[in-house]
Amino acid sequence: MSSENPVQYGNVKASYFWDDGSGINGDTGAPASGKPMQEGLAASPSWPLGTEGYVEYNGKKEEFFIGDRGPGDPAEGCNVLLDLDGKTFAKLTGESWNDDSYTVTGGQGHIDVEYYITKWGDGAGTPGAPQPMSGSEVCDDAVSPIPASAKKDDGGEEKKESQGDQGEKQQAKDGSKDESEEQSADEGSSGKGEDSEEQQAAPSGKNDGGDGSGQGLTAETAANDTSGIALAGDDLPMAAGLLTLAIVPALLVAFLFGRRRTATDYATEGGRHRADSLLTAEGLRETMQSVRDRLPGSWTEAKATAGEYWTRVRDRRSGSQGGE
Numbered sequence: 001m002s003s004e005n006p007v008q009y010g011n012v013k014a015s016y017f018w019d020d021g022s023g024i025n026g027d028t029g030a031p032a033s034g035k036p037m038q039e040g041l042a043a044s045p046s047w048p049l050g051t052e053g054y055v056e057y058n059g060k061k062e063e064f065f066i067g068d069r070g071p072g073d074p075a076e077g078c079n080v081l082l083d084l085d086g087k088t089f090a091k092l093t094g095e096s097w098n099d100d101s102y103t104v105t106g107g108q109g110h111i112d113v114e115y116y117i118t119k120w121g122d123g124a125g126t127p128g129a130p131q132p133m134s135g136s137e138v139c140d141d142a143v144s145p146i147p148a149s150a151k152k153d154d155g156g157e158e159k160k161e162s163q164g165d166q167g168e169k170q171q172a173k174d175g176s177k178d179e180s181e182e183q184s185a186d187e188g189s190s191g192k193g194e195d196s197e198e199q200q201a202a203p204s205g206k207n208d209g210g211d212g213s214g215q216g217l218t219a220e221t222a223a224n225d226t227s228g229i230a231l232a233g234d235d236l237p238m239a240a241g242l243l244t245l246a247i248v249p250a251l252l253v254a255f256l257f258g259r260r261r262t263a264t265d266y267a268t269e270g271g272r273h274r275a276d277s278l279l280t281a282e283g284l285r286e287t288m289q290s291v292r293d294r295l296p297g298s299w300t301e302a303k304a305t306a307g308e309y310w311t312r313v314r315d316r317r318s319g320s321q322g323g324e
Helices: 073-078 086-093 156-208 213-234 236-268 281-294 296-323
Strands: 008-017 041-043 052-057 060-068 080-085 111-119
Touching (some): 008 086, 060 080, 073 080, 080 086, 086 111
Parallel strands (some): 008 080, 041 060
Antiparallel strands (some): 052 060, 052 111
């Protein structure tokens, strides 16, 4: 009952009773609600039967429910407006309950208590400010504003506990998330370190001539050199043809000029107007000699150029075969 928000609060004077039909110490019979006399059962002159609440006295707190009517005459003038069972009264005052005399030790019969109504009952009675059984007046002074400290959030203490559990779960979830992020960051840093090591290892493989790209470059260079030699060998016929094409026109020009000079010489020497025919050996020798005399530089340079070219080709082929 005390876990619920109060619906009414106030201060009243309370006494005690124990009505179980024994007739001891003013017993007036069984409780009006039909429930047996028990600890926690209280009597009110006007509140509905079944009303629930709790009282506080000197820092002590005890729950009650309305199960009987009373006090009678003491309630007049808004004097004593609540009857507590003897055992609850003894707990609040720090005394003992006597089951034989139906009394509380210490001799104290009335105490001023704070009451909190948490739920109105559905039995006979009137909610709100208490009033004597005679209905002579309504005791409005017995009702005060509910203290803020007594109010609880919706759902009461159970909701607070639930919120606390949710907070702990959220903290645990956040902690797991932080650990996961830290682990991911560590793995990312480790992966970057490995990539850096691999990148650094690649140049070292090149310098060491291992399995890295350095070996590929060396092999490629050697292949290019070999290909150059092969291409030079393949181009020999073409080079020879080009050299021939360059020499033949020069020879033809020299031949024509030689023939012209030979005819002139013959015309001036002995009055002859025609040179010996090329079909004769003498004519052919004279023509060739004339060509050599006319173009000694061109002939010599052509022979030298051809000789140097073939010498380079032979040297390159010899070097290629020696490398293999």
